[in-house]
């Protein structure tokens with residue numbers, strides 16, 4: 001019996017909806033025409049925060065040119081300090097929707113508050129639950145009922161079991177289109193922003209049928225670590241990456257130190273070229289990549 005099952009005190013599947021034994025084979029999650037898992041490797045990229053229409057469009061073009069098939073970008077930003085930039089809110093959502101129109105890239109963006117779920121779902125193709133909200137159970141239930149796929153980040157100090165239980169909340173509210181995201185955990189180590197728990201990728205993929213992607217940007221917190229951590233994620237079987245980039249990282253309002261910039265785009269595109277070799281999968285975003293569904 002696994003530790004997870006022992007902790008839950010029963011030999012019955014602890015995750016009746018997201019557990020690996022609840023279905024045959026792995027899930028593929030479709031997001032506005034792009035697909036995450038299990039045969040493809042999906043690149044999601046974009047700025048930490050939506051700062052302006054111009055910055056978001058420039059970042060989206062960078063992302064697309066590097067091979068991304070989904071655009072990430074925060075309109076509502078969870079920040080450690082109440083005095084930091086918290087995003088443009090509803091105006092940021094409208095910018096994201098405009099940039100989707102312009103580039104064809106579906107959007108994943110974070111929702112922080114149950115009161116904003118409907119508004120965010122009306123603009124975005126996928127709802128992100130950030131690390132700080134992984135155990136906000138009211139929010140998990142609300143996004144589960146919102147009719148959009150969900151990207152569920154692992155909490156800063158959450159065990160894999162707690163992370164999967166959070167996914168079970170989303171599933172129990174009606175949404176099985178869930179993608180798990182390992183984004184680094186809090187440890188004693190200070191040389192990186194967080195410690196990428198690379199083992200959590202195959203562990204989570206063994207326990208559930210859900211796709212698992214890796215966020216090398218928040219894991220390392222350093223631009224120079226993004227590509228090496230991405231390669232590690234590819235090698236352990238991740239279903240994709242979510243990467244922060246910015247047209248001018250030095251002026252970014254949020255997370256500039258970890259954002260890839262224009263000078264890094266050739267290296268990122270090169271990494272995508274390595275996908276078949278490192279993963280045995282097809283990289284999304286090639287000539288035959290799925291087009292977003294018109295909406």
Ligand code: PEP
Pocket residue numbers: 048074078129130131132153183215218
């Ligand atoms: C983000 O994706 O910008 C973010 C805030 O990430 P996390 O919730 O993993 O810290």
Ligand code: MN
Pocket residue numbers: 048049218244254255
């Ligand atoms: Mn960020």
